[in-house]
Amino acid sequence: MRYFWIFCWTIGVLFAGEKIAVIEVSGMTCPLCTVAVKHSLKKTPGVLKAKVKLNTKKATVRFRDDLNTSSLLEAVKKAGYEGKILSITPAD
Amino acid sequence: MQRRDFLKTLSIAAAAGLAGGTAPLLAAESAYESEEKISREKRRFRVRYSFDLKNPEDKGPYPARLWNPMPYQAHWQNVRILNFKGNYDHWNLNDDNAYDVSILYADWKKSAQPKTLQIEMEIETRYRRVPLEAIEAASKRNLPIPAEVRRFLKPTAHIPTDGKVKAKADELTRGVSDHFEKVKRIYDWVTEVTFRDPKVIGCGVGDAGKMMNSGYFGGKCTDISSLFVALLRAAGIPAREVFGIRLGRSHYSKALGKADKKGFADISTWQHCRAEYYIPGIGWVPSDPADITKLELVENRKYDDPRVRELKQRYLHSWEMNWVGFNWGRDFILSPQPAQYPINMLGYPYAEVEEEPLNYYFPKEFAYRITSQEITKR
Numbered sequence: 001m002r003y004f005w006i007f008c009w010t011i012g013v014l015f016a017g018e019k020i021a022v023i024e025v026s027g028m029t030c031p032l033c034t035v036a037v038k039h040s041l042k043k044t045p046g047v048l049k050a051k052v053k054l055n056t057k058k059a060t061v062r063f064r065d066d067l068n069t070s071s072l073l074e075a076v077k078k079a080g081y082e083g084k085i086l087s088i089t090p091a092d
Numbered sequence: 093m094q095r096r097d098f099l100k101t102l103s104i105a106a107a108a109g110l111a112g113g114t115a116p117l118l119a120a121e122s123a124y125e126s127e128e129k130i131s132r133e134k135r136r137f138r139v140r141y142s143f144d145l146k147n148p149e150d151k152g153p154y155p156a157r158l159w160n161p162m163p164y165q166a167h168w169q170n171v172r173i174l175n176f177k178g179n180y181d182h183w184n185l186n187d188d189n190a191y192d193v194s195i196l197y198a199d200w201k202k203s204a205q206p207k208t209l210q211i212e213m214e215i216e217t218r219y220r221r222v223p224l225e226a227i228e229a230a231s232k233r234n235l236p237i238p239a240e241v242r243r244f245l246k247p248t249a250h251i252p253t254d255g256k257v258k259a260k261a262d263e264l265t266r267g268v269s270d271h272f273e274k275v276k277r278i279y280d281w282v283t284e285v286t287f288r289d290p291k292v293i294g295c296g297v298g299d300a301g302k303m304m305n306s307g308y309f310g311g312k313c314t315d316i317s318s319l320f321v322a323l324l325r326a327a328g329i330p331a332r333e334v335f336g337i338r339l340g341r342s343h344y345s346k347a348l349g350k351a352d353k354k355g356f357a358d359i360s361t362w363q364h365c366r367a368e369y370y371i372p373g374i375g376w377v378p379s380d381p382a383d384i385t386k387l388e389l390v391e392n393r394k395y396d397d398p399r400v401r402e403l404k405q406r407y408l409h410s411w412e413m414n415w416v417g418f419n420w421g422r423d424f425i426l427s428p429q430p431a432q433y434p435i436n437m438l439g440y441p442y443a444e445v446e447e448e449p450l451n452y453y454f455p456k457e458f459a460y461r462i463t464s465q466e467i468t469k470r
Contacts, residue, residue: 029249029250029297029299030297030435030436031430031432031435031436031442031449032449032452032453034432034448034449035448035449035451038448053431053432054432054433054434055432055433055434
């Protein structure tokens with residue numbers, strides 16, 4: 001039975017779709033703030049890529065769609081900032 | 093990768109107009125020297141920067157870009173010689189930004205090669221002091237603020253002039269019309285309520301609005317100078333932070349700059365922010381409210397200690413020049429434009445690898461090293 005669940009999880013991971021979230025991040029005041037947010041997002045299991053821009057105050061995150069999007073906001077909060085998801089779209 | 097090795101030698105300015113006696117340097121280990129004595133001296137420092145930009149991801153070839161703040165030229169600080177070399181692909185010296193901030197820019201194409209740059213400068217400084225009587229006399233004339241200075245009354249993202257900042261400025265200067273009297277009241281309040289918080293990274297962010305709104309007045313030099321500047325602007329006094337770096341021994345206290353017996357110091361983390369305010373008829377006046385708090389912390393002295401009072405009096409209108417200033421830019425965009433902008437301030441070297449900023453607060457990670465050797469003729 002245990003092997004069955006490991007098999008299901010592996011299949012799920014392999015065939016899970018990918019999505020892109022755009023998050024508005026408030027409180028960033030300098031270039032190094034973007035590094036803190038980016039690193040925190042990238043540490044989140046299921047996040048494949050993250051880009052954070054200071055001028056737009058937005059993070060663009062590519063992630064597996066089995067990831068609960070609230071964990072993205074938690075990652076932003078962990079870095080010391082507030083996040084708000086603006087959009088989630090399927091990745092190409 | 094196409095590699096080049098540049099060596100540029102620029103004699104930026106002669107020492108014209110800086111004639112005068114060179115006062116002997118004395119190691120003030122236990123007592124500070126008189127302001128009158130140190131105001132006569134010229135000091136010289138050989139400052140060396142060494143960059144070896146690292147890829148934070150530590151994998152594969154990477155491109156890099158670097159913007160290094162350079163000293164501005166003034167009567168009290170003169171870059172006599174500038175040399176630089178490295179394996180960069182492009183470089184330029186520019187001031188193409190909103191505050192005319194002088195920058196040595198270099199970039200490296202994508203490669204696995206180390207990214208290196210060495211800069212060497214010989215900097216001459218003179219004690220900077222504007223006599224109190226002259227400031228008072230100019231202030232009484234109540235002249236108009238010149239158009240080119242009025243921009244230093246405006247708020248920036250980190251220097252708000254409304255809300256609690258405005259309310260406090262109004263409270264401190266109520267019933268006062270004289271500009272310098274307003275400055276003194278704000279300076280008194282800022283030096284009294286602020287304190288140096290050693291846990292703050294680097295010089296601090298310098299977010300005056302956050303400081304006023306939180307009511308927490310612990311910080312470092314950029315935080316304290318920014319609060320001073322924001323309150324002055326809100327009170328109608330043009331003001332600005334001046335970002336720079338300490339170069340060596342202070343004649344006043346080891347807390348304000350030190351060096352070994354031969355005058356050598358590793359100054360990689362010695363960036364220091366000061367402030368200036370503008371009095372029409374006299375011009376920009378130097379000030380340094382943050383170093384009052386540093387003296388208190390490092391020497392474990394109270395605000396009403398005579399030694400603190402003495403420094404407070406001096407730093408209302410002077411700078412000891414064991415320091416060199418770079419610029420007064422806040423919340424502006426560098427040139428060429430980086431991936432991340434605007435930059436909060438440019439007191440530290442700024443670099444991006446794969447469009448990601450390197451952590452300028454940690455020289456060993458970045459990596460850079462800055463050293464200073466005092467070469468004042470005795």
